[in-house]
Amino acid sequence: MDAGSDLTRWTAAQMAAAVAAGEVSAVELTEAHLDRIARIDVQVRAFLYVAGDAALAAARAVDARRAAGEPLRPLAGVPLALKDVFTTIDMPTTCGSKILAGWQPPYDATITRRLRAAGVVILGKTNMDEFAMGSSTENSAFGPSHNPWNLSRVPGGSSGGSAAAVAAYLAALGIGTDTGGSIRQPAAVCGLVGVKPTYGGSSRYGLVAFASSLDTPGPLTRTVLDAALLHEAISGHDPCDSTSLHAPVPPVVTAARNADVAGLRVGVVAEFAGDGYASGVLTRFNEAVELLESLGAKVTEVSCPHFDYALPAYYLIAPSECSSNLARFDAMRYGLRLGDDGMASAEQVMSQTRAAGFGAEVKRRIMLGTYALSSGYYDAYYGKAQQVRTLIAGDFAAAFEQVDVLVSPTTPTTAFPIGERADDPMAMYLADLCTIPCNLAGNAALSVPCGLAPEDGLPVGLQIMAPVLADDRVYRVGAAVEGALGQRRGHPLLEEASGVDEADDAGAEAGR
């Protein structure tokens, strides 16, 4: 192991190998990360809740299993940051919302259970845009997280807390959810690998729903191989989720280790370029495409004409589902309850609680969705958006007749400054322009770093898209790009991130 003495800098695969070989204990790894969180997270604000004792207990269990000579699963002992949208029986689940502040679920999400079963050590729950609605974590009721490349920038969202945690070496692995790009966009702007698996490939049971037909849990990691290992650990059919697929998990780990793109047909999406794209983003994207060509891929341009309608369709479908999904937060059974003075009616308590408990963006989407589903408007809005969805899936189908994967920039810009788009929802929505089509069609996509934009020195992401259940292809291409760029650079891109003040010891006092 030549990854240096700072354990937190290792990749997840290195950590797991070291634990399995007895070179380091899971407890040592966990302590190293808990220490770093205590020191550094005051700058990054990635975590909403740190479960130190539970994490150490999980780590001890892994070490005991190893000591007893029992076989360890591939990621046993590796510390992970869990987006605070998954239920956890031993930690609160808030979804970044005041309305759920302090809510202690009585059950574990399937993802949570699978992580525990895999011996992964859950360090805590990470910040997010309220109910996963946003692209910056600025919509969190508990304040924004900060981008480790530049603390004045957003870490992306909605899984920005998990991304910031992994990018700041507060955790080796992160779990996010991707409804319109909420894994891939933070991965891109934090210089990480982020994967939206095929819809139905990873279970939604215990994932507090934003938009049921779009929400997809997936990995946020520093390497493609780490993502594949985590992807494999959380995937597979779940009888508790009716939309979970009955299909074998695609061979993603094998693909991540087989970074060969020779002969692979790569399509560049013609629609994702032009006005609105930062020049540095396009520069690095075009270089990545040339790189793929140099590695033997056959690159062509492919048109997906209906992608232009993806964003408006998404902003009808997702709010419609959210307006219904979030109806249950009514102060009757759990969560915030305001105005219950013994005189107010249930209706008044519901109304007062929802008015104060939800943030502006959540309310905006509830109202949009309520309107779009209303009698007399349904056909024109929700109905039409579903038709667009079918057309977008058709565009993908046609494209994948010609090519094996599609590529595009993950986001039109690099990380934007905190506050810049907070009052401009339309500008915020554009951050997900390139990522939304895969959510609407349900297919797999991965974002891998492809360099830094010359103008601001911030990371740019390359998005790789593959057909439904061909998740292995995005890993294969992602690993090729990662490998070639790494070789060219001589070190991992993330090592160039310098936003975090490593000398700052303020966190020790601030505590959590």
Added chain:
Amino acid sequence: MTATSPTPLSSPVPFVEAITRYEPVIGLETHVELGTTAKMFCGCPNAFGAEPNSAVCPVCLGLPGSLPVINKTAIEYTIRIGLALNCSIASWCRFARKNYFYPDMPKNFQISQYDEPLCTDGWLDVDAGGQVVRVDIERVHLEEDTGKSRHVGTSGRIHGADYSLVDYNRAGIPLVEVVTRPIPGTGALAPAVARAYVTELRDVMRSLGVSDVRMEQGSLRCDVNTSLAPAGSVQLGKRTETKNVNSLRSVERAVRSEIERQAGILDAGGRVIQETRHFHEETSTTTPGRSKEEAQDYRYFPEPDLVPVAPSLEWTEQIRAALPELPAARRARLQADLGLSDRDMTALRNAGALDLVAETVSAGASPRQARNWWLTELSRRANEAGLELGALPVTPAQVARICAMVETGQLTNKLARQVLDGVLAGEGSPDEVVAARGLAVVTDADVLAAAVDEAIAANPDIAAKVAEGKITAAGALVGAVMKATGGQADAALVRQLILARLTTS
């Protein structure tokens, strides 16, 4: 919710009069809780009467993150119902969310079906007092039940309650809704047709084994739509939807009461408000509930947490092949087998005695005897005890045994009634009662001879008449012997003995 009514004050018009001027159109929406082991979308037990909030889990409590999974048995039961009601079964359909806020709805939406129900376009023939009416079924769909609110306070209703409690045990129990098309042209029979429909539907459900269909426990709940049009008009009037109709008798009375009320409004030149009304058992009247004219928008959309339901043709046909004999077919068969008249059939159905008679016959009684016992003696006793016939503590086999003893002369009808008394009083089987009470007919000539002698001695005038050849006078002597033996003597034998004594000596 006290919308000012444009209707002038009006009093109900007597039913007989109302139906001379107006043509009622009725429609029924019936909810049936399925008797599956588990709930509709989770593994919680589907049980009535458990400790409040004991049969719940994250799914049926709608906790954040939880997801529904369809109970396949509920789908099978619904298809069974659809097939029994002559419906088409959809080869592909979806669940939908019906969105509205209410504390007994854990998710503030109900998973139901909207424009893609599992079963459509069927019919059910119902027999309303001898007249068969075909009721068209528009749809049969599947949904989840809500929790149950209990408003604590003096009124027991939400207005004026001090606080409310919610029991979520019922939340998520599979609920089938059977919706009829409007039923026109029933005239004065409308109340009877409504009752006959619910009765028939209940019997169908029971025969299918899909529900215990107990109206008093709410596992069968009925909303009755009623509208009036001027006689001869083809246009439908404004309809009201009457809820809280919790017995078969109430179904009939609710329709009747709405016809009388609406006729009063129309006679006075008012207009009927389209609204939900509540039926009151004690007064047989309805009072207004929520007005449909300010109806909620349920914002239905396909349930994204579930995949479509696509029952294969093979499965549907398997279910069809396994359907039990349905009540109508069974009735036709029993009527033929038992040789019953239409009038008998009506009487037996109204009394709920058809199955009891059939079982009594299969236990060996003659159809005539079985019919008579259940419709007269046993019905009377059930009425006196305030019980359903089937709830009397006597089995069809025991009734058959009593019939057999009458047939063989072991018991007179009078003795048989005493035996029945004993059985109902819990004294054991008919044979045990006969033995314990010593109720058998006395057929021993030696035992009877003394009584015959006494009767002759006590009635010398009558004896003389008989001896003179006036045989008919012997009846009085037989009566005297019967009286003396407490009715237990074999009357035919007594007569024989009397005649033998007086005419040959």
